[in-house]
Amino acid sequence: xxxxxxxxxxxxxQEKEAVTxxxxxxxxxxxxxxxxxxxxxxxxxxFLIYQGSYDQQNATEGRYSLNFxxxxxSANLVISASQLGDSAMYFCAMRPAQKLVFGQGTRLxxxx
Amino acid sequence: xxxxxxxxxxxxxxxxxxxTLSCEQNLNHDAMYWYRQDPGQGLRLIYYSQIVNDxxxxxxxxxxxxxxxxxxxxxxxxxxxxxxxxAFYLCASRVVxxxxxxxGSGTRLTVV
Numbered sequence: 001x002x003x004x005x006x007x008x009x010x011x012x013x014q015e016k017e018a019v020t021x022x023x024x025x026x027x028x029x030x031x032x033x034x035x036x037x038x039x040x041x042x043x044x045x046x047f048l049i050y051q052g053s054y055d056q057q058n059a060t061e062g063r064y065s066l067n068f069x070x071x072x073x074s075a076n077l078v079i080s081a082s083q084l085g086d087s088a089m090y091f092c093a094m095r096p097a098q099k100l101v102f103g104q105g106t107r108l109x110x111x112x
Numbered sequence: 113x114x115x116x117x118x119x120x121x122x123x124x125x126x127x128x129x130x131x132t133l134s135c136e137q138n139l140n141h142d143a144m145y146w147y148r149q150d151p152g153q154g155l156r157l158i159y160y161s162q163i164v165n166d167x168x169x170x171x172x173x174x175x176x177x178x179x180x181x182x183x184x185x186x187x188x189x190x191x192x193x194x195x196x197x198x199a200f201y202l203c204a205s206r207v208v209x210x211x212x213x214x215x216g217s218g219t220r221l222t223v224v
Contacts, residue, residue, distance in 0.1 A: 004154075033211050043200060045155075045215035052211070091154055098162065099145070099170065100204075100213065102154035 002027045002096045004103035012109045013082050020067070021077040021106050023092030032096040034075040036066065039089040039105070048090075051075060082110050114139045118203050118216035125190070125197070125223050133188045133219045135203035142208040144186035148172060149200040149218075158201075161186055162208055190221065198223045 003026045013019045025034065036048040051059045051066045059066045067076040079086060087110045092103045116137045125131045135144065143162045147155040157170030161180040175194025180186055186205075190197045203216040 035211075035213075043202075043218040043220070045202065045204075047213070050211050093155075095211070098143070098208075099157050099160055100155075102147075102156070104154045105152075 002029075002094060002101045004092050004094050004101055006092055006103035006106050008106045009104075010107045010109070012111060015084060015110050015112050016081055018078060018080045019082050019086075019108065021079075021090050021092075021108065023075045023077065023103060025073050025075060025092075025094050027073075027094065027096045029096040032094055034066070034068070035093040035095070035100065036064070036075075036077045037091045037093060038086075039091060041088070045091075049077065084110050084112060086110050116203055116205055116214055116216035118201075118219050120219060121217070123219055123221045125221065127223055128192045130189055130191050131197075131221065133190070133201055133203075133221070135186045135188065135216060137184050137186075137203075137205045137214070139205060139214060140183070140207075141205035141214070142183070143206050144180065145204040145206075145213075146170075146176075146178065146186070146188045147202045147204065149202060155202060158188065197221055 005024045032053045034051045038046040049061045049064045051068045063080045065078045089105045091105045093100045119134045145160040146158040149155050156172050159178040161167035177189045201219045204213045206213045
C-alpha cells in the first residue's frame with residue numbers, strides 16, 4: 001500500500017528564515033511522482049513542486065526546493081527566506097499510479 | 113481563463129437528503145477526481161474518472177456516487193447513506209500522462 005507520512009503537525013518559523021517540512025513515503029512501485037501543495041485558509045490547493053522518482057537532481061522552483069533522498073524514501077520541502085504569506089497548510093503527496101495519495105499535512109506559521 | 117469551477121462554495125443539507133456537488137473544467141483534461149478533506153486532515157480520494165462514461169472507486173467511495181457523461185463535467189452526489197458527510201470537497205483534473213493536477217476551489221458541505 002502507498003502511504004505518505006508528515007510527522008510535523010505544526011511549525012513556527014521567524015520571517016526570513018529557511019524552513020524544512022518533512023515527508024516520508026512508502027511504495028513498492030519503481031515509478032512514482034512526489035508533490036508538494038500549499039493550502040491557504042481559503043481552501044484552494046496550490047501546486048508548489050514536483051519530483052519524479054527517476055529524476056537525478058533535486059527539483060527547485062524559486063524559493064522552493066525538494067530534498068529527495070530515494071534510499072531513505074524522503075522528500076522534504078525546503079522553503080528559503082520565508083515570508084509572512086507562506087503561512088498555510090502544506091501537503092506532501094505521491095502518485096504511484098493514477099491517483100494522488102496525500103499526507104496529513106503540516107501547518108506552517110511564519111512569525112514577523 | 114481555463115480552470116475548474118466548483119459550485120456552490122457552501123452547501124447546507126438536511127440529514128437524509130441527497131445533494132449533488134458540481135465540478136466543471138474547461139481545460140480539456142481527460143481525468144477528473146473527487147477528494148474529501150476533514151478538518152486538519154489530508155485529502156482522501158472518493159472517485160476518479162479517466163475517460164467519459166467510465167469511473168473508479170477511490171478509498172472512501174461508500175455513500176457517494178458520480179457520473180461522467182461529458183468530458184468537462186464530473187458531478188458528485190452525496191447520498192443519505194454517507195454517515196458523516198460534513199466536509200470540504202475538492203475536485204481536480206489532469207491530462208492523462210502528465211503530472212500536473214489542477215484543483216478547484218472546493219465546496220464546503222455542512223449537514224444540519
